[in-house]
Amino acid sequence: MTSTQQADAGRTSELPKWARGNSHRGGPGFGELIEQVRSVMDASRFIAPGDDVARELTADLSRIVERMQAIAVPVDDAAADSREDLPARGNPSLPPFEIIDLGSEGVVAEIVFRAFHLGRLSAHGGNISLLFDELAGYATMHRVTSGFARTAFLKVDYRSLTPIDRPLRARVWVEEIDGRKLHVLGTLHDGDRLCADMTALFIQVPDA
Numbered sequence: 585m586t587s588t589q590q591a592d593a594g595r596t597s598e599l600p601k602w603a604r605g606n607s608h609r610g611g612p613g614f615g616e617l618i619e620q621v622r623s624v625m626d627a628s629r630f631i632a633p634g635d636d637v638a639r640e641l642t643a644d645l646s647r648i649v650e651r652m653q654a655i656a657v658p659v660d661d662a663a664a665d666s667r668e669d670l671p672a673r674g675n676p677s678l679p680p681f682e683i684i685d686l687g688s689e690g691v692v693a694e695i696v697f698r699a700f701h702l703g704r705l706s707a708h709g710g711n712i713s714l715l716f717d718e719l720a721g722y723a724t725m726h727r728v729t730s731g732f733a734r735t736a737f738l739k740v741d742y743r744s745l746t747p748i749d750r751p752l753r754a755r756v757w758v759e760e761i762d763g764r765k766l767h768v769l770g771t772l773h774d775g776d777r778l779c780a781d782m783t784a785l786f787i788q789v790p791d792a
């Protein structure tokens with residue numbers, strides 16, 4: 585059996601605990617809370633407050649931050665990044681994608697970049713890389729035999745401007761496996777138009 589055929593068999597061990605996902609942590613209102621956090625980030629992109637208003641808003645947000653810090657838990661017990669029922673698993677630092685299809689053939693996701701992700705009149709290239717890196721994590725998770733895979737490199741070609749505020753389609757898949765090395769490809773489309781494509785190398789590592 586070649587290493588590629590061996591790896592084609594997919595996972596031979598359980599998913600790492602942190603990747604298993606759940607739909608209960610943080611309670612039924614957690615999704616709306618994260619959506620509000622995203623809205624704060626979006627709204628902050630379009631204001632030019634006077635000093636008084638800036639200080640008032642800072643005081644309001646400080647109270648919210650203090651309330652959240654008072655209920656902090658270890659990161660592996662946190663709701664954010666664990667809720668498989670929410671966009672981007674409820675992680676507000678990721679662009680809010682929804683998984684359309686996931687399997688050993690790769691992952692297809694719908695993504696709406698928002699005001700917070702704006703670069704100059706289009707989505708910021710770093711946010712597009714972030715989306716690809718995350719989705720490559722999903723795609724490789726199916727194809728490693730155990731543990732997970734870390735990004736060794738990730739290259740993005742920006743082919744045309746990536747709009748915000750409309751649904752786009754991303755596809756990421758493992759093209760080839762060579763021992764611990766997983767060669768990953770991806771595309772991002774606005775309808776039929778290619779916005780960006782990606783080539784990455786991920787390396788299988790034991791779960792930490």
Ligand SMILES: CCCCCCCC/C=C\CCCCCCCC(=O)SCCNC(=O)CCNC(=O)[C@H](O)C(C)(C)COP(=O)(O)OP(=O)(O)OC[C@H]1O[C@@H](n2cnc3c(N)ncnc32)[C@H](O)[C@@H]1OP(=O)(O)O
Nearest residue numbers: 595603717718721722725726734735736737765785787789
């Ligand atoms: C049933 C499935 C259900 C699925 C459900 C899914 C749920 C999803 C849940 C959750 C998804 C989460 C998604 C998150 C995704 C995010 C991932 C990240 O962003 S990771 C952070 C950024 N990356 C780092 O911080 C790495 C830092 N670097 C390292 O740790 C090492 O350098 C590492 C691991 C990359 C490699 O180190 P070494 O010591 O293990 O291995 P060496 O020997 O150096 O390399 C192995 C081979 O790879 C080549 N290689 C390594 N780096 C290379 C490079 N940059 N370019 C070319 N080749 C490279 C080497 O030449 C070597 O090749 P030769 O075996 O000799 O052929």
